[in-house]
Amino acid sequence: MTLVTDQFWSQGDFVATSSGMPDIPRVRLPHPVAGTGHDAMGQLAEQLAGKIVGVLRGDVAPDNAA
């Protein structure tokens, strides 16, 4: 699976398709993540960790169609 920020969502779709993996599960992150600081990144990780694990297990739908 891949984590893709808002601003790169279209590129994520493009790369997935051109790499022959159009259905690879993708989870959308806000943009930016880098540079937002330790605490903000920690909060984001806490917020998304469950979803990411769920997508990996197949229990949660990815954001591909979002």
Add this chain to the structure above:
Amino acid sequence: MNLLTAADEAAALELLHHTECTDGLPVVIPTRERVARMVVATGLDGDLDLGAMGPGGGAATIEKIATNAVMAGCVPDHMSVVLAAIRAMLQPEFDLGEMQGTTHSTAPLMIVNGPVTLHCNIAAGFGALGPGHRANASIGRAVRLCMMNIGGARPGVSDMALLGHPGKFSFCLAEDEASSPWEPLADSLGAAPGESTVTVLGAEAPHSTIFVNDADDPNSPQRLLRSIAAVIANTGSNNASFGAGAVAVALNPEHADVLGSAGMARADVQGELCRLATNRRGHLRQLNPGFVRPGDDDDAVRAVRRPDDVIVFVAGGSGLYSAVFPSWAAGAHHNPVVHERIVTDEACEIPFATS
């Protein structure tokens, strides 16, 4: 290949704009006849596939490249240069797909050497990277259109350059071999004397480097080298931050003469620029700590790893200004320079025609 139809050339142009097949400027409509003429000029089969162009992985067939060359305004004689540039960029170490997708402003700078520069009238002197030179503009534009229409690069979707630079329209020039105190750049990269070649580096826009020579000052050559090295080491560049990647240096004939007359060979200039283009680790750490490797703050950190990563060539009008082209310095291969022979003995003579 998919064929589009339109009522007339004006409608065809609008269709090409609408389908995002242009670079935003008007193009020559690639009619079946024009493309066929361009393919014949190559002496190659239109279906011959030179490779997959990233990031989209489109097949770079001779016919598709010819189509984009027509759109760019090329004449058949330009095709050998366009094909060589595409072949060069398809070399794995060029990392074309990654380069097209990066947020950096990199674009393929094409430096042409050899007899083909005279045959195609590729400019090397005043304003060689500016407007007014048909071959430079058309060849560079053809490569860009191939990157878009075959490689699939589209701004904000698959070409993520945050700003880009005007060299992404066209970025092609010749080396001024006649004014150079050294062997042609191509020869220094292993080409046989008299061979035509194209050398390609994914590069930023040129950074101007002012230097006033003083023939009475024995330190003039060293001052010139230090001036250029300071621009190579500019801390805004990826090279300075990553300590990797190639850089190109376009010496104008006057500046090249200062160094040549001092007895310096091209390799000497490369070595000195590599040695001098440094920043203190502590200074880099103050600016972008995330990129700095562990070490003492007083260490001199090189912007390029080795002399061969400094591509020195002669171009432009004579005067105060030379130019440095920093690079992206990233990708799996750290943005090296690539080089390809221009094959002209396969080409067919095609009468010049614009219709």
